[in-house]
Amino acid sequence: MSALELHGVVKVYGEGAAEVNALRGVDLRVDSGELVAVMGPSGSGKSTLLTIAGSLEQPTAGEVWVGGQALATMSRNERSRIRRRSVGYVFQDFNLLAGLTAAENVALPLELDGVGAKAARAIGLQALDELGLRDRASRFPDELSGGERQRVAIARAVVGDRHLLLADEPSGALDSVNGEAVIRLIHTACRRGVAGVVVTHDAQLASWADRVIFLRDGKIVDQTSPLPGPESLLTSDHAQ
């Protein structure tokens, strides 16, 4: 079963003269453990693809399936539950909630899903620990660096039983070192079985993906499996 499937997805904004076709019949399938990078020029529909895949908006036409469930047949509350339990988002500008500590930000989707505060916090701390942020758990977002904030956002996106990670320019506001660290984390998450879709302009970061798709004017114009990325040098085959 695929983690994410899009069939003939069309998205039109506006009406009449103001009509914009953001997506024109996009088909996409992402399997568990697979990392897909989405590239394309500005206005090509990359972010729209991501928001529709994550049930943040509804397509004008076509079908979206997440974890084998069709989003079109779901109520608003059911789609909210999908986002709490199955889909994790990472945005470009570190969308952590001010007023909540790093640990509370990570635990928030669990608490929204009914997990008690204490249990959710324990899981959140474990997630931060695994990302090397344990000592930052009690800090508020404005007390963290950019790289730390994005790592906390990734922890929040994968915490719980998530099997789909959607990242919109996750390294766009970071320097190259932090940017690479972030994509490495996403890559690692995918190796653990999470399906990942990353929108990026950066070919270097896209090289971490198992597959790269190119969007132009709302259509997938190319789709490729890139050459093994720099991490491949670390694998045993190359070492030999």
Add this chain to the structure above:
Amino acid sequence: MSTSVLQPRATKRAANGGAPARRAIARWAWRLFRRQWRQQVLILTLLVLAIAATTVGLGLVTQTVAARSRATLGTANTRVTIARPGGEVDSDIAAARHAFGTVDVIESQNVAIPGSVSTIELRAQDPNGPYGHVMLRLDAGRYPSGAKEVAVTSRVARIFNQHIGSTWRVNGRSLHVVGLVENPADLQDSFALVAANQVTSPSSLSLLINADQQTLQSFHPPSANGVDIERRSASETLSAEATVLGMTTIGLLFVGLLAAGGFAVLAGRRQRALGMLGSLGATDRHVRLVMLANGAVVGVVGAVLGAALGLACWLAFSPATEHLLEHRFDRFDLPWSTIGLALILAVLTSVGAAWWPAQASARVSIVTAISGRPPRPQPARRFATLAGALLVAGPGLLVLSDQRAPALIVTGIIATALGVLLLAPLTIQALAGVADRSPIGVRLALRDLARYQARSGAALAAITLAIGIAATIAISAAVSEAKTAAVTGGNLPNNEIVVYLSADDGGPVPQLTPAQVQAAQRRVSAAAALVGTHDILELDQAFNPASPETADPISGVTGKSGAAMARGHPVGGGFEFSLSAPLYVATPALLSHYGIRPDQVDPTADILSSRSDLAGQTLLIEGAKGPRGGIPPKIQHLPLPRYASDPNTLITSYAMHRFDLHSAPVAWLIHAPERLTPAQVDAASKLASRDGLTIETRPTQQSLTELRNDATAVGILVALGVLAMTVGLIRSESAGDLRTLTATGASRTTRRTLTGATAGALAMLGGLLGTAGAYLALIAWYHRNLHPFTHVPVLDILALVLVLPLVAVIAGWLLAGREPTATARHPLE
């Protein structure tokens, strides 16, 4: 570094997160409140002030109302006063004890004040009496205990030049002054207190009792003289509390409208964070809960701080108001349950104010919210439809109520007010629609009002409410002015003054010496000279010389009870009379004044009157023999004046002889050549007051004019206050546009125009809507007689619809113009 997909323990979870989710949201809302409290200071301040004012108001009103009955009833529920018990005091008391059980006895005797027609009371009362102990407080010395001791109030001590330790000769007795006392429930109560049973031949006997209506009706005191019964009204305090709560509700509605604007701004600033929350899987209910929890936090904090401030003010300032309100306060006897209700109202107001922005936030799509773009405002026609329905229903209910049915009146007023307030978004959209041809500053200002409709609509509604209330008062006052300007009806013609010796007509007939009468006539002549006339007519009243003396409760003037027309109602074993008309003596001068020739008077008529409502009424003559229900007189109708306070009912010389009545002057009618001016009335009133007289005139309308002008001024000030508080909030959302404008070379004038036009547009729309709403409601209220509406308070209306916007524009222009700070993106809040 490695990460894994972390899984919570498998537990049964509520479909939408249940309590853990709500707790998480509430925690975040609380943290946001702590981080952003400065942005909510305005809402908090208004709530704090409203609750503080309510706390103090409830304390003042409930204790003042309670003091009114405590002053005469103590803790009893009934006071039975028996006039002239004579030698049957003991048997009256014994009968009362037999009927009611515990009885607290107060015996009274009048003591003349030398050189005055007023008296003070010599009171025999037990300071530890079961019901009356709260009517006494010892200020100095001690309570009297023997037959020759007395304690006096400070006023009595001043009048009779007494002090503790002095000896006072009163009513033929020498009394040693041992203390200073007061009635803490009525500081104007002037009396001298002697020990219980130490008044010889009391003029009245008061019995404080707790009795039900049935037992009371079966009580017949042996002395069988006039019995006056005073009962505690249980509903009085409740209605006073309800009045304060009603005013609090109106105040909180106003605060709520402002708070709704403030919360809308706050929701706008949190839009991206709320979108983020949605992307994490929060349901619409969770998103709403963020704002609602914030509203609840603001409400609770505001209510608690307001109550604390109110209590502090109450404890600090209530002693200073004791002499103003003429009673002592028990600082810790507050209506706590009603105050608690006000606090709950404050929290509900705050939560209610947050509901609208909360709903709007939940409706915004997650993508729009995260992008930070302002959501598209709701179509104004939705509000317009509802407003239209309410504006038909509200005035319709007012018409149906016919000024009588309270439920229809309250519903009608609320529906009309809501209808007008709901027009706010429509008028804002309409104004923005006509902005195309205006200069860039005005055009942007008007379009921004429409773009940020949630907050501008709330601000406009608050202004409309303030102006609506002011306009309602101003127009009502104008209607009243128009009515009193009518040539007929009312108490007196507008060129007459009646000068009374007593506090009012219907008071006792003072028994003055010829010298005192002459002195009074001189004072009346002086008052007449002030209004430029010598046309004075003496008004005499008939009385039974055998009747006992009574005292006017207001002026303290003593005299004989005047003969009067009255309607008797059987009560218990006797009759209770409600006076209908004082009877002036039909002297030749009075008859001649009204053009009535002596041969027109029926020689066997007792009463001459222009009134048609005297049928079934009887002639009440104190101390006269005759039926207990009064004497049925023969009434002749003659063209006497129809004004209520003019001598419209006269007793003939035939009746005077028939009932052995005497007459004495009680008042003088001054007839001025022209309508009296407010200044003339003021001058005459001051003169009369100085000389211990009372005057009555037709209402001069000055008070109505002052009320009108005051209401208009207060309305304008409140509206300007709202504008000062909200225009900044409204403009803050378009700070980015301002930066763009500045970057493209817009001058300071353009920036000033933006703020001035925003303030002016809101003020103008508020003025128009408020005034139109007030007229709509009042026309429905006075629908039976719309003629007074031709008397338009032009200056007040112009002030509300023209001066207010002008002042708003000028103030906005002067206070704006600063160059915007070049900040980068707003951080996510």
